[in-house]
Amino acid sequence: MRGRPLLYTSYQADQALLNTTTKKVMLGLLLLVVATIPFQVIPGLDFLGSDDWLRLLSTTAIFVVGALGLNLLTGLAGQVSLGHAFFMGVGAYTAVWLGGPEDAPLLGLGLPIWIWLPAAGIVAALIGVAVGPTAVRVRGLYLAIVTLGLVFIGDYVFRNWDSLSGGAQVGRDFPPLQFRLWKEEEPLIDFTTPGTWFGVEVSGLAKSFFLLVTIAVVFTLLAKNLQRTRVGRAFMSIRDRDIAAEIMGVDEFGYKLLAFGISSFFAGISGALLASFVVRVIPERWDLFLSVQFIAIILIGGAGTVTGAILGSAFVVLLPRLVGDFTQWLQSVALGEGFGSAIANVFVATTPNDFGLVNTFAGIGPGLSVAQLNLVIYGLLIIGFLIFEPLGLYGIWLRIRNYWKGWPFTY
């Protein structure tokens, strides 16, 4: 017999991650869809299986790992950090030092992924804990400025440490997503080249996609569990009211430091994966813009929620692509005839020196580049969400759900 909806007969059932049938079914469906994406079997969603989209979705998965980390620090513990890109860089360069080829002049020890990937997280976490005591003593805006300093220091070190980074504007190749037991020639599993898995043909991109999504799912579970247990509550209590939290027995300094360390661990893993997936990365990649992207993810997605970190990542990774497509479409309209063309012309430049809000001709003529336009859009969205929807995309999702459910007046 089916019981009353949402009547839990044990606290265990209430506290389970997927405490409603709807959640279980939805998650099952989602996993099924994700698993079939590269095979392009679902009509209407088959475009997601193109190389282009697999790349975007894989990048989203990588960003999810980093965003979950920043969410723990900023969303849960309430410490705004602009230093996330720095810790991602630390992760990436740890990975390349340990996992890069052994031939000089670049640093590299040729070690396998099961060493360089965890190490990327651990080294980032150690540096996080090392600089943490300075950072966690200051609050709010001051913390943002201190962590901003980290990005500039990192930028300087990465650009000038040629044997590690390959040099400014040059960069180097990062260790690929290949699984070796040790330093053998042939990898045991190669996630970058096509092959057959269980009798099915899979492309290299599809393999990386599966690996990265799996990693993102694992980190999502870790973050979600952390959030709903003792340490997660300690983080939130500090965010909500730090002195009261201390009087309740939460060691404010210790937990801020811990939040810094765990967040940096996630960032390090994310940075290493990003570099490995992109293959060749220049040291300028780990700049302030990357940090801002992560702040945007947290704020647009919804601070303090795991779902928000995922939605925000998808949004921020896919936005440039959508903006790019839209600009192209505008250009084609502008080059056409009639009234639409005149309007589009205001917004987009059709020749290098034409006036337009957006100018796709790199570095020349008036107007914003597509990258700058993205930055402006992030900025506007952050402000918009902060003012109108502090819970971000997650809040919008809640509203949609509430519309159907009358939450929280359920029984």
Place this chain on the structure above:
Amino acid sequence: MSGKLLQRRAERSGPKSYEHLLEVKDVHLAFKGVKAIAGVSFHVDDGELFAIIGPNGAGKTSLFNVVNQVYEPQQGDVRWKGESLMGLKPNQTAERGIARTFQNIALFPHMTVIENLLTGRHVRMRTSWLAGSVWLGKAKREEIENREIVEDIIDFLEIEQWRKYPVGLLPYGIQKRVELGRALAMDPELLMLDEPVAGMNLEETEDMARFILDVQDELGIAVLLVEHDMGLVMDIADRILVVDFGKPIAEGTPQSVQHNPNVVKAYLGEEVETV
């Protein structure tokens, strides 16, 4: 109140090796020359309901902050079971068994009632970040055990219907109760209540008085009560300390304090003036 918390009372009542549970000795505290506390001493014994009263600005809240080691007094000592608390961090006073509510509610507004109470359990739980994030058997068990304790407290305080709401959304009187619940969740030996009925109507005040007496009687928790409401204090306190301008002016049973001329002058005098 049901099982789990009462059990703790039995565990606590062993032979004791100290004279007083809490002892505040000649505390002086000044903020940039402004004297907030000028030589206050008192003690609280196990299971006792000790009240501190005095006009606004008398230094009562500051005394709590000294006990919690939020403020560092220029002079004096605070002893817990005979050992000095001086130099500890606030969270260490909580670990020792001192719980507290605040004059201006200091709940965690974005967390639900359950989460607030579970945060009160923080000092009684062990799960580390590592065990928590992999949701190992032990972490899960601890989570469920503590959820049961928290539900006991929710039943006791009659706030079942609010349990899953973010506390920031709840009415004032309910928030006051949740705050008491969070302090109880710490499973303390001393509960410090800073004006628990301030701003409450008569009915809410009576409910709160009942809860406080239950805490003392059934759970055997010592209570250190700061209150502006003279009536409540006279009704429920075992002993009373009266402070004015940071100085103790009388101490004793409700009857003796009530008739003390100093008190009539300082405390009731003010009342008359403000009428």
